Amino acid sequence: MTRLLVECTHVFKHPKINSGIQRVVRNVIQQLPPSARGVECLPVVVLKGKLYRVTRLAPLDSPIFNTIVTFGERFERLAHRFWQLHQRLDSRWRSKTLRRLLYVGYRLTSFGLFGIPLRLIEQINRYQLPQRCEPLQHQPGDQLVLLDSSWHSDFFLHAERLKHDGVGIVAVIYDLIPLSHPQFYDTRLVEVYGEWFDWISRNADGYMAISATVRDQVRAELQQRIGTAEVEKRWFDFFHLGSELDLRSADAAVEPRLKQMFTRPEPVFLMVSTIEPRKNHDYLLDAFERAWACGSQARLCIAGRIGWKCDALLARIRNHPELNRRLFMFNDLSDTSLEHAYAHASALVFPSFVEGFGLPLVEAMQRGLPAMGSDIAVFREIGGEFMAYFDLHDPQSLADLVTGFERSAEFPAARNVADWQWIGWREASLQLAERTARNVLEAPTAQARAYAHCP
Structure with missing residues (x-):
């Protein structure tokens, strides 16, 4: 039996972030059809190496928890700014001794100033989990659709275990810009994205891009990385994004x-x-x-x-x-x-x-x-x-x-x-589900093939 397990871990953990990918993930999950081409569609998250079905993407409507979530997101942004400052200083300083001292200072400050509070916030947020998601047992034939920004995540080993158990992996690709134009990003993000793309190059069975342009770029990149014979074992497709601003409110005031x-x-x-x-x-x-x-x-x-x-x-x-x-x-x-x-x-x-x-x-x-x-x-x-x-x-x-x-x-x-006419988020989510299901159903041998990197 095949199910589409549409992963939304980063948005689930950071529901107030509203930039590009987060907006896409939130809207696709909210509009996810119950099934496509007879294939059940389930929103899922991977937390601490375990798979959960999402029953509520938004946090609980509790002033206390909402305050904690908001504070946590702002604190994470502050920690990110601190990391960016460290990156800028590290790139400017030429002395190895000074850079080593900078690194030590950064690690100590990160642990004391940011690490402990962020861990406490994470523990508090865990009390919401039973009311927002429930454990899910994977099955052979399931397809883990990596919709969210999974290069931020640490569940690769768990995903490989799922693959070993017969679960297919579908990578949603928003762009290849950190690979093609690394000058626009910090060094660490380029490294993280590169590691992630290496991983999906080896492990994904299919690739769903957000435009035909990106689909063609992904296929060309994989031709160079893994060769034509391996590329022919995978499938490539795309879906387009919707346009509604789902967080607007009639009661909210305009700036x-x-x-x-x-x-x-x-x-x-x-x-x-x-x-x-x-x-x-x-x-x-x-x-x-x-x-x-x-x-x-x-x-x-x-x-x-x-x-x-x-x-x-x-x-x-x-x-x-x-x-x-x-x-x-x-x-x-x-x-x-x-x-x-x-x-x-x-x-x-x-x-x-x-x-x-x-x-x-x-x-x-x-x-x-x-x-x-x-x-x-x-x-x-x-x-x-x-x-x-x-x-x-x-x-x-x-x-x-x-x-x-x-x-x-x-x-x-x-x-x-x-x-000019365009689709909404409902149609975008349906495109993703139906085209993924179609490719999976039409290429069953791709999901059944032996896991090449399994000992």
């Missing part, structure tokens, strides 16, 4: 400063993403500075949490002469405020160097907000003739789109965004 910004008549161009080098905010500023120099009154609104390797960019924004005049930045918008921004902006701008999908494009266009994006393959896959594209090597190309749209009120795309 007052954001609301005030939209009361003025000048057009607002919205950029939604984590602030990190890959998203190419510097290009965005270069383009708008050129437009402003030519008399444009357009305003640029940057919305997104602060990420990594962005100190110089943040300094540029915070010291910019147009800040809070024609340049605005919001780092902690709720879904309710983001919905307001999508509803009132003139266009979305997305100058990312490389993406696996580009969720803000879909979120914007699904709401009738036209989008301007980098001329890269995956944006062409999503936007087709309904988007306007600019050259990443020439900021003037975006400046010209902005000033032209501002002057003529005619959006520079071949087709009107009002005619």
Whole structure:
């Protein structure tokens, strides 16, 4: 008997995080169909090496527990910032002695300041487990679908034991950017992702990407790593993501400063993403500075949490002469405020160097907000003739789109965004389940083959 065990461990443990992958996992799990092509679909987590069926993804509606969860997430973000600081100092210091002292200091501080409180929070959170999940016994023929960001996890050995017991492994691939563009990430994340991809290269039976572009990239990468003969034993497919902002609330207030910004008549161009080098905010500023120099009154609104390797960019924004005049930045918008921004902006701008999908494009266009994006393959896959594209090597190309749209009120795309259609999260979750089930059912020998790395 085959079941799809759709893994959501990271989101289960960190339910308040709302960035890209976490948003995808939460929505897919919430909309997961009970079955697809006759195959039962179950949300699962792997905790302390044990498999659990999720009965409630969100934490309990308890003020005390919610406070603990929120505090724990903020404390983890603080610990992550501390790790980033250590990484920056370690890369700058050349003396081996100083770097060794830095490492010792980092380990001691991490254990005392962060390690003990985080362990206490974890113990408190464990009291919720019986009310949110229940033990699950795996069966031969089950398929463990790694939907969540499993490179953060430590359950590889457990997954290998499941595979030895006849459980197939399906890897959901969001992108290969840490492999193809490692300069955009911290060294440790690149190493962790590389180790994870090595692992799924050897152990996954199938690969489900979030776009056809990424599917083809995964197949090409595996051709180089394991060769054609091994690649032919695996299957490759993709599904597309939905667009609803599921955490918005009719009772929640819109950020007052954001609301005030939209009361003025000048057009607002919205950029939604984590602030990190890959998203190419510097290009965005270069383009708008050129437009402003030519008399444009357009305003640029940057919305997104602060990420990594962005100190110089943040300094540029915070010291910019147009800040809070024609340049605005919001780092902690709720879904309710983001919905307001999508509803009132003139266009979305997305100058990312490389993406696996580009969720803000879909979120914007699904709401009738036209989008301007980098001329890269995956944006062409999503936007087709309904988007306007600019050259990443020439900021003037975006400046010209902005000033032209501002002057003529005619959006520079071949087709009107009002005619563009996309799927919602229900359809996205169904795509994932049905296409995974189809591939598994059509290739039973792939799941039955001997486990090559088992002693």
